[in-house]
Amino acid sequence: MLDDFFIRAVVGGVGVALLAGPLGCFIVWRRLAYFGDTLSHSALLGVAMALLLDMNITLTVFIISVAVSLLLILLQRRASLSSDALLGLLAHATLAVGLVVLAFMTWVRVDLMGFLFGDILAITVRDIIIIWCGGLAVIAIVSLIWKSLLASTVSYDIAVAEGLRPDLANFVFMVLMAGVIAISMKIVGVLLITALLIIPAATARRFSGNPEVMAVMASVLGAGSVWLGLEGSLEWDTPAGPSIVVAALAFFITSVLPFPKFKK
Amino acid sequence: MNVGKDTLVALDGAGLSISNKWLVREVSMSVSAGEIVTLIGPNGSGKSTTAKMALGIMTPSEGSVYRRENARVSYVPQRLSIDWTMPLRVNRFISLTRSLQKKEIKRVLSMTETEHLYDAEVRILSGGEFQRVLLARAIAHSPQFLVLDEPVQGVDFNGEIALYKLIEKIRNELNCGIVLISHDLHVVMSSTDRVICLNGHVCCSGTPAVVATEPEFRALFGDRAANELAFYKHHHDHEHLADQTVRKITEVEPNASAQLGRENTSHVSVKRNA
Numbered sequence: 351m352l353d354d355f356f357i358r359a360v361v362g363g364v365g366v367a368l369l370a371g372p373l374g375c376f377i378v379w380r381r382l383a384y385f386g387d388t389l390s391h392s393a394l395l396g397v398a399m400a401l402l403l404d405m406n407i408t409l410t411v412f413i414i415s416v417a418v419s420l421l422l423i424l425l426q427r428r429a430s431l432s433s434d435a436l437l438g439l440l441a442h443a444t445l446a447v448g449l450v451v452l453a454f455m456t457w458v459r460v461d462l463m464g465f466l467f468g469d470i471l472a473i474t475v476r477d478i479i480i481i482w483c484g485g486l487a488v489i490a491i492v493s494l495i496w497k498s499l500l501a502s503t504v505s506y507d508i509a510v511a512e513g514l515r516p517d518l519a520n521f522v523f524m525v526l527m528a529g530v531i532a533i534s535m536k537i538v539g540v541l542l543i544t545a546l547l548i549i550p551a552a553t554a555r556r557f558s559g560n561p562e563v564m565a566v567m568a569s570v571l572g573a574g575s576v577w578l579g580l581e582g583s584l585e586w587d588t589p590a591g592p593s594i595v596v597a598a599l600a601f602f603i604t605s606v607l608p609f610p611k612f613k614k
Numbered sequence: 615m616n617v618g619k620d621t622l623v624a625l626d627g628a629g630l631s632i633s634n635k636w637l638v639r640e641v642s643m644s645v646s647a648g649e650i651v652t653l654i655g656p657n658g659s660g661k662s663t664t665a666k667m668a669l670g671i672m673t674p675s676e677g678s679v680y681r682r683e684n685a686r687v688s689y690v691p692q693r694l695s696i697d698w699t700m701p702l703r704v705n706r707f708i709s710l711t712r713s714l715q716k717k718e719i720k721r722v723l724s725m726t727e728t729e730h731l732y733d734a735e736v737r738i739l740s741g742g743e744f745q746r747v748l749l750a751r752a753i754a755h756s757p758q759f760l761v762l763d764e765p766v767q768g769v770d771f772n773g774e775i776a777l778y779k780l781i782e783k784i785r786n787e788l789n790c791g792i793v794l795i796s797h798d799l800h801v802v803m804s805s806t807d808r809v810i811c812l813n814g815h816v817c818c819s820g821t822p823a824v825v826a827t828e829p830e831f832r833a834l835f836g837d838r839a840a841n842e843l844a845f846y847k848h849h850h851d852h853e854h855l856a857d858q859t860v861r862k863i864t865e866v867e868p869n870a871s872a873q874l875g876r877e878n879t880s881h882v883s884v885k886r887n888a
Contacts, residue, residue: 379700501711504696511669511689511761512711558701 355471356584362473363576363594365481366534367546369488371569373530374547375554375561376523379503384434385422386544388441389531392418393540395448396532397465401458402451408480408532415528418444423524468539468591470580477536484533488526495519500561537576538591546572549598553605571601617680620646622759622791623668627677630663637663640677640815645791647758650782652794652802655812656834661795662692664812665761668793688757690748690765692795702736704728708751722750725780727773741768749777753784760784761793778802811835 377386396411403410418440425436452460461469492499495518502509502516509516531543538546554567579594617624622645629639638660645651645668653661666672667679669689696702708719723729726746731739739747749765762781766774778798782805785792796802803809803822810819811831818828825831 379697381697497711503700504702504707504710505691505694507666507669507671507691508689508694508711510671512687514711552699555699555701560701560703560706564701 355473356580358473358475358478359470359580359590360577362478362481363470363537363580364573365478365485366530366537367550367572367576368569369485369530370534370546370572371550371554371567372489372492372565373523373527374551374568374572375565376499376503377527377544377547378551378555379561383544383548384437384441386527386531386547388422388437388444389415389418389527390535390540390543391441392444392448393531393535393543394465395444395451397460398448398451398455401455401460408535411535412528412532414444415531416525419524419528464539465535466539466541467589468535468537468542470537470590470594473536481533481537484529488529491522491526495522499523538594542591542595545595545598546575549595549602550575553598553602556605572598575601617644618646620648621680622647622682622685623793624680625664625668625674625677626680628664628667628674628679629676630660630667630672631675636814638812638814641667641812642677642816643810643819645759645793647791648785648789649807650785650792650794650805651808651810652796652806653810653812654796654799654835655817659813660815661812662763665763665793665795669761682759685758686755687759688752688755688761690745690752690762692763692767694744694748696736698737704731704734704736704739704747707736707747708754710751712755714754718754722754723747725753726750726777742770742773745769746773746777749780753780756788757790758788759791759793763795764797765794766796766798774798778805781805 377383392414393411396414397407399405399414400407400410422436422440425431425440426433431439452458452462464472498509498514498516498519501512501514502519506516530547534543534546550572551564551568553571554564558564558567575598576594578600579597580590582588582597583590583593624644625641628641630637641660641664643651643664653664655661663672667674668681669687670679670681704723705716705719708714708722720729720732723732726749728743728746728750731743731747736744736747745766745768749762752760752762765781766777769777781792781794784790785805794802794806806822808819809822809825811817811825811828811834813834817830817834818825820828
């Protein structure tokens with residue numbers, strides 16, 4: 351079944367969308383959209399480092415993303431710059447350094463477009479195994495820290511006072527974000543990862559009465575976008591990654607249309 | 615530090631400084647089971663900071679804090695804003711940090727007269743309704759230690775008295791220790807065991823009756839506050855409290871401490887130099 355490249359793309363893409371759902375909700379609730387962007391920009395530095403040191407690309411991207419998140423926390427405590435300025439600084443600094451490092455390595459030929467926009471149709475069975483195993487691990491960890499994470503999103507003070515451990519939960523969340531970016535880079539590419547995190551979550555908001563429903567809805571809508579986007583891409587010969595994002599956008603636009611029966 | 619078997623929280627000379635400014639210093643206090651301790655003081659006097667040190671939200675830069683291990687703690691913060699992008703209904707909000715049965719949620723909501731809001735989205739509640747829901751959430755888990763930072767702000771007058779009665783009832787039923795931060799001296803005092811006046815440090819503390827007669831209390835809070843305490847006591851000792859100079863001092867906020875430093879005991883001027 352997984353012999354067909356299209357089936358492989360759907361299975362891999364749906365896996366990524368399922369785990370992007372709950373994390374995307376937190377990105378929206380905590381107004382971290384730019385944080386997601388920064389991590390995905392830094393993924394290109396991860397690619398460069400992987401090629402330079404001859405390491406596994408997914409693993410290196412993950413390590414670089416975690417390092418960038420830690421650097422951000424450190425800078426937020428030390429520097430007198432606002433968070434958005436620091437995020438902008440880190441996003442474009444890592445992107446630029448990544449591109450420069452790539453340019454120095456004249457001996458490797460890199461398909462930059464593949465990293466920027468993803469290459470979902472070239473997904474291998476091994477990639478699928480990484481996505482689904484990694485994805486299940488991410489979902490399991492998210493459900494373990496869900497209560498702390500949700501409580502500290504509502505109020506950090508209440509979470510600390512009432513015996514939850516929001517600092518640990520926040521750190522784990524950051525590591526999970528880095529992981530998601532590392533494994534979804536191949537699906538939609540560096541430039542469009544944030545879209546896969548945010549757009550399904552934003553669409554799910556309208557139809558959800560509580561946070562858990564919104565997380566599940568975001569996963570389902572994300573998976574639907576992957577399938578619809580890939581079908582469209584096959585039909586009209588459009589690039590796969592951007593087609594998935596356009597499909598997600600179509601769901602979002604449908605959700606903001608005034609259907610009276612959904613009004614709550 | 616005096617830590618007995620009933621002690622839930624004790625602060626010993628605790629203080630917090632942020633970027634070289636002391637928010638509050640040398641606070642020593644303790645809260646035992648079944649006790650209501652009220653913190654009063656002007657704006658910026660360190661009431662919330664003291665509460666946060668007691669809760670472990672902030673780590674004191676000097677002194678030490680004792681907290682009983684594994685005590686069930688509930689907290690009503692002074693401010694709480696929930697991002698509208700999160701769909702959060704009242705019933706889900708009540709069980710935010712610990713899971714609860716539907717029956718239990720309805721019970722605490724009815725205690726704060728908000729049962730009809732069970733399915734309402736938190737972001738559409740009015741200020742007073744939200745305070746009631748916050749209080750319901752705090753008492754839902756039968757806390758052993760309860761910190762209420764201005765719990766009735768925005769609640770109408772009748773509701774205010776009812777909620778204070780509820781707080782007292784909770785204390786009696788659960789035998790929990792309560793730290794209460796409030797400006798409504800006249801209502802609060804009737805149920806308070808101990809008052810702590812803060813203004814950057816502990817100015818005076820004791821039972822409401824004792825604190826009302828402290829000259830430092832009058833100097834800090836003016837005769838209106840002293841009268842409110844006197845009103846609670848129903849003692850006719852307020853004539854000599856009507857001191858013109860003192861009233862002027864507390865009405866002109868920005869210079870209040872400076873003038874106090876000049877006119878009052880060295881106690882207050884220590885705070886200015888710190």
